[in-house]
Amino acid sequence: QQQVKQSPQSLIVQKGGISIINCAYENTAFDYFPWYQQFPGKGPALLIAIRPDVSEKKEGRFTISFNKSAKQFSLHIMDSQPGDSATYFCAASGFGNEKLTFGTGTRLTIIP
Amino acid sequence: DAGVIQSPRHEVTEMGQEVTLRCKPISGHNSLFWYRQTMMRGLELLIYFNNNVPIDDSGMPEDRFSAKMPNASFSTLKIQPSEPRDSAVYFCASTIGTGEQYFGPGTRLTVT
Numbered sequence: 329q330q331q332v333k334q335s336p337q338s339l340i341v342q343k344g345g346i347s348i349i350n351c352a353y354e355n356t357a358f359d360y361f362p363w364y365q366q367f368p369g370k371g372p373a374l375l376i377a378i379r380p381d382v383s384e385k386k387e388g389r390f391t392i393s394f395n396k397s398a399k400q401f402s403l404h405i406m407d408s409q410p411g412d413s414a415t416y417f418c419a420a421s422g423f424g425n426e427k428l429t430f431g432t433g434t435r436l437t438i439i440p
Numbered sequence: 441d442a443g444v445i446q447s448p449r450h451e452v453t454e455m456g457q458e459v460t461l462r463c464k465p466i467s468g469h470n471s472l473f474w475y476r477q478t479m480m481r482g483l484e485l486l487i488y489f490n491n492n493v494p495i496d497d498s499g500m501p502e503d504r505f506s507a508k509m510p511n512a513s514f515s516t517l518k519i520q521p522s523e524p525r526d527s528a529v530y531f532c533a534s535t536i537g538t539g540e541q542y543f544g545p546g547t548r549l550t551v552t
Contacts, residue, residue: 362540369545369546370545370546371444371531371533371543371544371545371546372483372531372543373542373543374540374541374542377540417483426471426488426490426535426537427473427485427488427495427496428485428541430482430483430485431482432482433482433483
């Protein structure tokens with residue numbers, strides 16, 4: 329019930345392409361869905377987040393698409409750049425709950 | 441703002457020794473989280489505090505692990521006795537309310 333399933337585990341995308349990472353959840357009480365980005369040797373950092381009152385949120389090249397009925401959300405990285413190479417984690421939390429449930433992570437590599 | 445501060449950044453110790461990891465959250469943040477990250481298990485929440493009170497310690501693996509938060513600006517995670525399987529990167533994160541969690545740089549623990 330508390331799990332967030334993330335796929336793929338790893339992803340290789342050519343520079344300029346679109347990177348897509350998917351997450352699915354079961355707990356209908358979740359109402360906050362952030363994505364974190366982690367570079368080697370660093371802690372995760374918030375990239376972008378969405379609440380279920382909207383189906384999409386865009387910040388620069390990064391977009392979250394949210395499908396409430398399917399209980400799925402995804403991260404799209406447009407015009408992927410080598411500097412985007414990192415591990416990405418989706419997460420979710422319920423209303424009034426500070427505790428985040430993280431996905432298992434996706435290692436993204438952008439090749440020239 | 442200095443961000444979340446963790447010390448030490450690296451710790452190498454022998455099996456059976458006591459290990460103490462330290463964290464200073466961002467000033468004004470009222471919640472603090474301890475996570476463990478390994479390749480096999482990903483990012484696991486060990487325990488979190490709200491206003492210095494432990495709220496959820498269900499992720500603490502066993503009695504060898506303990507955490508304290510004596511005041512709003514300091515927390516420790518202690519492992520006694522340490523075992524090789526405790527080798528991981530330990531992150532501390534802080535937040536105010538139910539928003540973004542700010543992660544520290546982590547402590548890489550190696551138990552030989």
